[in-house]
Each structure stands twice: as structure tokens, then as C-alpha cells.
Amino acid sequence: MRCRSDEKAVVLRVGIVNYLNSRPLAWSFLRGNVGKGFSTTFLPPAQVADRLAAGSLDVGLIPSIEIQRIPGLAVLPGLCVAATQEVRSVLLLSRCAPGEIQRLALDENSRTSAALVRILLRERFRIEPQCLAASPDLKEMMQEADAALIIGDPALRVDRTGYRVLDLAAEWRELTDLPFVFAVWAVRAGVEMSTRLGIFSRSLRQGMREMDLLVREAARELGLDAVEVRKYLTENLSYELGAAELAGLEEFFRRAHSHGLIDSPEPLRLIEPCDDSRDSLE
Numbered sequence: 001m002r003c004r005s006d007e008k009a010v011v012l013r014v015g016i017v018n019y020l021n022s023r024p025l026a027w028s029f030l031r032g033n034v035g036k037g038f039s040t041t042f043l044p045p046a047q048v049a050d051r052l053a054a055g056s057l058d059v060g061l062i063p064s065i066e067i068q069r070i071p072g073l074a075v076l077p078g079l080c081v082a083a084t085q086e087v088r089s090v091l092l093l094s095r096c097a098p099g100e101i102q103r104l105a106l107d108e109n110s111r112t113s114a115a116l117v118r119i120l121l122r123e124r125f126r127i128e129p130q131c132l133a134a135s136p137d138l139k140e141m142m143q144e145a146d147a148a149l150i151i152g153d154p155a156l157r158v159d160r161t162g163y164r165v166l167d168l169a170a171e172w173r174e175l176t177d178l179p180f181v182f183a184v185w186a187v188r189a190g191v192e193m194s195t196r197l198g199i200f201s202r203s204l205r206q207g208m209r210e211m212d213l214l215v216r217e218a219a220r221e222l223g224l225d226a227v228e229v230r231k232y233l234t235e236n237l238s239y240e241l242g243a244a245e246l247a248g249l250e251e252f253f254r255r256a257h258s259h260g261l262i263d264s265p266e267p268l269r270l271i272e273p274c275d276d277s278r279d280s281l282e
Contacts, residue, residue: 012193014040015048015060017183019152020218020229021081021089021237022061025185025200027207027214034199044109045152045183058191063112064181068253068262072189076200077270080241081183082248087169088236089155090182092117093138094147094164099125105134105141105148112182113151113168115261116252120171122259153222156232178248184241187271197273204239 016026023030029040043051045063052060053070061081067073083090090113094101098121106114114131121127134141134148138158141148149168150158172180185200187193207214211234219226238245246268253265 010037010192012038012191012196013056013058014038015051015057015062016040016042017045017048017061017152018042019045019089020156020222020232021152022183023214023218024207024211024233024237024239025061025079025081025204027210028199028203031206033206034203037196038199046109046111049111052186052188055188057188059185059187059193061183062186063110064184064249064252065112065115065256065262067184067186067249067268068256068265069111070186070188073186074189074269074271075241076185076187076197077273078241079185079200079204079239080181080245082179082181082238082241082245083169083236084179084238084244085170085173086167086236087180087182088167088232089153090116090149090151090168091155091158091160092120092147092149092166092168093158093160094166095142095162096146097164098147098166099127101125101127101129101147103145103147104129104131105145106131107136107149107151107154108133109136110149110151113149115256116168116172116180117149118261119252119255119259120166120168120175123255124171124175156224156228157222172248172252176248176251178251179238179245180252181241181245181249194271194273197271 028034048060049062049066051057136150136154169180215226215230219229256262257265
């Protein structure tokens with residue numbers, strides 16, 4: 001593919017999830033090292049998806065299920081937020097055994113995990129509880145329900161004492177033997193950016209190179225132990241959208257469709273880099 005010479009003159013509006021799990025992917029944007037061609041906004045994952053759908057963002061790190069709900073999206077190749085085993089930041093906490101849950105409070109910031117928990121409860125525990133959206137405050141959630149889905153930074157900080165806890169990525173692995181992809185970089189229809197794919201790949205590489213600094217800053221800001229932050233970012237999470245992750249996405253979409261959570265899934269459309277940007281992706 002040839003590069004479009006006028007593409008770099010356009011400022012891309014980028015939506016970034018304001019959770020710890022996205023920091024390695026977004027590191028160059030956080031450090032201001034991406035040049036003048038980008039305007040960045042930091043939001044909860046559901047809001048990034050909504051703004052991308054509304055056209056007020058051009059590129060967004062969105063919940064993976066939204067690929068199938070927002071028409072015309074393309075996906076940046078090779079990058080995602082995924083987990084191959086336990087993720088630690090997508091949790092179902094309950095007062096009772098999972099098979100006895102009747103009312104489930106869902107973190108209002110979640111889209112993908114809200115679908116995933118429904119799939120897991122139906123397939124692994126044969127239940128379909130009443131679901132209600134709530135802010136991610138476990139105490140308040142439990143006043144209205146007997147189980148709660150909490151994601152992101154609140155899940156890392158939550159006090160698990162007295163609750164039964166299911167890690168949804170671990171449950172998915174047990175069910176499918178596949179990794180689970182929670183988020184991807186998506187581009188709305190009509191946005192040309194093949195020459196700028198390298199910026200996003202380099203951002204992750206910079207984040208991994210500067211992991212010591214990233215961990216120190218994140219631990220201080222979030223009030224978390226630095227050792228646990230490092231383990232979370234380097235062991236619990238993975239950021240490569242490879243063959244196994246693509247297979248996991250396809251299986252997730254297939255099951256979401258079978259449960260009526262999305263329409264018949266469309267094939268994933270990965271953006272092809274132009275010739276001039278291929279080296280920056282390697």
C-alpha cells in the first residue's frame with residue numbers, strides 16, 4: 001500500500017482508557033512524545049467507545065466487543081490489552097456461590113466484561129441473573145445485588161475479604177483454553193492513518209523500555225504496591241494481538257452472538273500499513 005502524502009497534516013483525535021492496564025500502550029501519548037499530529041483524551045472505556053461511535057474521536061482504545069457494535073471500525077494490527085491466564089482486574093465478587101447469584105451489579109464502565117460475565121455465568125453455572133448498571137463502588141453495589149462485576153483500577157484496589165471471587169480471564173481460559181482480549185485500538189470509518197501505525201507500536205515499546213518509571217509513577221498515583229503493579233503489567237497482561245489472541249476474539253464474538261449479545265459478527269478488519277511505515281511496526 002502506498003502512503004498518502006497529505007495524511008500527516010490531519011490531527012487525529014485519540015481516546016485513551018484511563019486505567020493502569022492501558023499505560024504501556026499509551027506511554028508515548030502520556031509522555032507527550034507523539035508530535036503535533038495527535039489530540040488525546042483520557043476516558044473510561046465505555047466513553048471512549050461512545051465517542052468513537054459518535055465521531056468525536058478518530059482512534060480509540062475500546063472494549064473489544066464494541067468492534068462488533070460500532071459499524072465500520074478497523075483495528076490496529078498487533079496491539080491489544082489481553083490476558084492469557086488470570087487478569088486480576090476483571091473480577092466477579094459475590095456473597096454466595098456463583099450458581100446462586102440472582103442479582104448482579106455491573107460496573108457501568110464495562111462493555112466487554114459485562115458481556116463476558118453473562119457468557120460465563122450462563123455456560124459455566126447455568127444461570128442468568130438480573131443485571132443492573134452501577135458505579136464501581138463495591139459497598140454500594142452490594143446494597144442492590146448479591147454479586148458485582150468490577151473492572152480496571154477499582155478491581156485492583158478492592159477489598160476481597162468476605163467475598164467469593166472469580167477472575168473472568170481465568171474462567172474464560174478454563175472454558176475455551178484461549179486468551180481473552182479486553183481492548184483493542186480501533187479506528188472509525190473514513191479515517192486514514194496507515195502512515196501513523198508506527199506511533200502506536202513505538203508507544204508500547206517505549207512503555208516496556210521505561211517500565212521502571214511507569215511502575216513507580218503508577219504505584220504512587222494509585223496507592224498500590226510497586227511489585228504488584230509490575231507483576232500485573234508484565235505477567236497478568238499481554239499486549240500482542242497475535243494468532244492466539246485473534247482466535248480468542250473470534251471465539252468471544254461467536255459466543256456473544258449465540259447468547260444474543262451482538263448481531264452476527266463481522267470479520268475483523270486489520271489496518272494494513274503502507275510501505276513507508278512497515279519498518280516502524282517491526
